[in-house]
């Protein structure tokens with residue numbers, strides 16, 4: 095097995111797959127990819143409707159948060175894919191770039207236009223094959239299918255979209271064409287009825303390149319150093335120690351695993367490392383900090399008058415982004431989101447409702463201001479991390495969470511849904527007023543599965559990576575995944591993660607570092 099590379103990518107997930115695709119385009123660059131899991135072998139992964147049942151299967155890292163005061167003391171399961179394709183093998187396939195304004199703070203934080211919307215647009219275009227064809231906004235022939243369904247939408251979802259339009263919400267038609275506030279079906283990374291993971295799109299098709307090596311079943315424990323220079327990784331293959339060396343290491347292990355890997359290597363908050371029995375190499379308070387995520391209130395559930403046919407897509411078929419103060423407003427980034435699920439969706443605290451007998455209007459806050467942190471509890475890969483997303487710890491998030499639920503109920507009560515709605519089950523007609531709704535949000539919120547920010551990019555001293563995503567204070571090491579996002583985009587983050595990896599790879603090659 096080849097164990098020496100020019101560039102070593104840790105993690106064959108969403109970002110790792112794009113990095114492998116782009117960097118191995120350069121034939122002179124020997125690229126290695128190390129992945130803890132194996133190739134997907136569960137046929138359910140490819141079936142879009144099955145995504146909610148993939149969690150806790152053997153290829154899920156199955157993290158858990160600390161009990162959250164903001165969600166009535168609940169512990170939240172945090173699935174993350176441990177297989178080739180990473181979390182894109184278990185995610186919900188919605189492709190939403192975010193609003194152009196979401197990226198302005200990234201450019202401001204780094205002082206680099208690379209991370210502005212204009213800087214990322216070429217990457218958003220390059221990675222996709224949009225079903226609507228190429229345009230100034232869209233790519234037509236990239237590796238990743240981005241499909242805008244129409245006839246396949248569930249009838250109850252159509253009724254919800256009609257209710258939005260009747261309320262005066264703008265019609266935008268799709269989420270990635272410019273405006274984001276409005277009514278649209280979800281664009282999905284599905285082709286011919288099957289999930290297309292990042293690995294399916296980017297990595298697997300180029301595995302024949304002679305300069306690209308993917309090694310599966312490699313558990314990376316920590317980085318290897320020569321002074322301040324990272325020279326490779328120490329890992330475990332089939333239970334035996336293994337060492338891989340490289341001129342440059344790219345961490346693409348995701349927003350949970352990348353900061354943990356840095357910390358296991360002695361790079362992180364000194365007090366945490368010492369407590370966990372890890373020798374401190376570099377005291378970096380920012381590693382694991384700035385953790386944030388989107389939450390969804392699940393849910394505002396309605397009993398249906400008639401059987402709700404199973405979704406032909408991935409259940410949650412239409413996200414509606416809104417201005418919380420004026421849902422008819424079209425300009426700028428949204429502050430809240432609603433989503434219609436053609437099935438009952440509840441948190442573990444609510445009474446479940448039988449499949450086929452109801453539908454849900456989810457609601458959430460697009461730009462939460464709550465910030466938590468994650469950290470190590472021990473020196474080993476199997477020491478469960480301490481994950482504290484600090485959900486709903488700001489007035490902003492609590493107030494907008496309630497407002498989003500009010501808007502969900504307003505749409506749910508609309509005449510356009512009268513053919514479907516028998517009665518509201520959750521929260522239930524008796525739950526009225528801000529205090530009662532806030533209590534319901536705490537009991538009913540679930541993660542939207544978008545943790546980011548734990549190795550944030552920036553030009554300030556506390557940033558973990560700089561504008562080129564190089565880890566501050568170390569040479570030969572970059573982080574390129576969801577961890578570098580300094581502030582979350584309006585919607586699901588997968589498209590942004592792919593664009594970050596594409597943009598990084600282009601700049602890396604252009605700088606002659608390949």
Ligand SMILES: Cc1cc2nc3c(=O)[nH]c(=O)nc-3n(C[C@H](O)[C@H](O)[C@H](O)COP(=O)(O)OP(=O)(O)OC[C@H]3O[C@@H](n4cnc5c(N)ncnc54)[C@H](O)[C@@H]3O)c2cc1C
Nearest residue numbers: 105107108109130180181185186187188314348576586588
């Ligand atoms: C259930 C769920 C639903 C979601 N739905 C959506 C959605 O609909 N739309 C959307 O935009 N986003 C969605 N997301 C979020 C999105 O999938 C992630 O943000 C994105 O995939 C993160 O990409 P990444 O490259 O940062 O990490 P990942 O894709 O998680 O990749 C990290 C890789 O690193 C590997 N790895 C980690 N540690 C080690 C180690 N020590 N040694 C070796 N390998 C290691 C992992 O096994 C994994 O393959 C969802 C996520 C989940 C979990």
